[in-house]
Amino acid sequence: PNVTAAEAMGGEEDPKEESHQGPSTLADVREEYGPAVEDLGVSEEEDLYRGAEELIQGPVKHAGPEALFEVTLPKVEDRCSLEPMLDILSYSESEWKGNTTKSTLIRTGYTKLSQRFGSLRQVRGDNYCALRATLFQVLSTSTQPPIWLQVEHISTWAEELEAREGLIGQWMFPSECRQGDGSEDAVQQLKRYMELLQNRWQAAVGCSSAEERQRLCERVFQGGEEELGLLEALKLLMLVRASEFHTTMQEGGDVPVFCWLLYARDSSDCPRTFLANHLSRVGFSGGLEQVEMFLLGYALQCTIQVYRLYMTDTEEFVTYYPDDHKEDWPCVCLVTEDDRHYNVPVGQPNGL
Known part of the structure; x- marks a missing residue:
């Protein structure tokens, strides 16, 4: 039987999905979820989000993560998009020398991280960084596919949308994805990338060992069309989920709290403006904002655990995107020094 994208990705029937119904404005969210809003960087004096006119005028202070580069168009390189493993403590000492407050704080964070992981892999520093690091961890650790990935017609979700x-x-696709004779339209291209994501994920699950999954990832993450096409497929998954949540909100249904923040932005009040002003820029002139990390977690049905080193010794040192499925979704781990660039911690702590 045919299964819709909403049904495959959980829909409204998922009893495990923590949800909330009611607030219709950012002020309402602040009143009821003050601490949660502050965690995402929204305060009474400074709003994390930009209005449409501000997007045209240029960046403003506290407008979310800045672009790592003004415009980033990744180029094919004959090497993996993740650097070889480095000892975490050695990396920390070499990158954060000196006795400034920030250097000491970051080194302390790496020391705490080293109690769980032994090594670090640096992720290519373009604006696909958060998507790339997350997908690498997902493929390198998956032992079973999520339910939505097993639906045979996920390749039609672009056409449905x-x-x-x-x-x-x-x-908008990166240059490496504009290949062939030009006869393929955007729907057909995204269909192909969704099929590729399904095939690569299932191949990773089918690997007989962690080492075999690692070798598969080394082949996939080479910076060319295959890798970037997979990352565009993740963006489509995010848009499908965002559209589903928006429909539920309009119908008065229950949605996770972050959805009210996602759509409270002047520049993102519906799926169309979310795509135009935010999601389409990911990989080119901007990365993912924190509220969009929650959406990515829901799109993948995976908890993304992030060690935020600049928040060492605070309650936000370890953040979960999302934080309401830690018991029933698989979890992958990333590390960031600034909520802009993400690296991948791997391996057992030294001595274990």
Whole structure:
């Protein structure tokens, strides 16, 4: 039987999904979820999010993570998009020398991280960074596929979204993904990338050992069309989930709290503006904001645990995206020094 994207990704029937119903404005969210809003960087004096006119005028202070580069168009390189493993403490000492307050704080964070992991792999520092680090960890650790990945027709989700809301036609792809004779439209291209994601994920699950999964990831993450196509597929998954949540909100249904923050932005009040002003820029002129990390976790049905080193010795040192499925979703781990660039911790602590 046919299964819709909403049903495959959980829909409204998932009894495990922590949800919330009611607030319709950012002020309402602040009143009821003050601490949660502060965690995402929204305060009474400074708003994390930019309005549409501000996006045209240029960046403003506290407008979310800045672009790692003004415009980033990844180029194919004959090496893996993740550097070889480095000892965490050695990396910390070499990168954060000196006795400034920040250097000491970051080194302390790495010391705490080293109690769980022994090594670090640096992720290529472009604006796909958060997506790349997350997908690498997902593929290198998966032992079973999520339910939505097992639905045979996930490759049609782009076509469904285009027919229903007309969101796919103007999709922007990196240069490595503009290949062939040009006869393939955006829907067909995303369909191919969704099939590729399904195949690579299932191949990773089918590996007989962690070492075999690692070798598969080394082949996939080479910076070319295969890798970037997979990352564009993740963006499509995020858009499908965002559209589903928006429909539920309009119908008065229950959604996770972060959805009210996602759609409270002047520049992101519906799926169309979310795509135009935020998601389409990921990989090019901007990375993922924190609220979009929650969406990524829901899209993958995976908890993304992030060690935020600049928040060492605070309650936000370890953050979960999302934090309401830690018991029933698989978990992958990333590390960041600034909520902009993410690296991958791997391996057992030294001495174990």
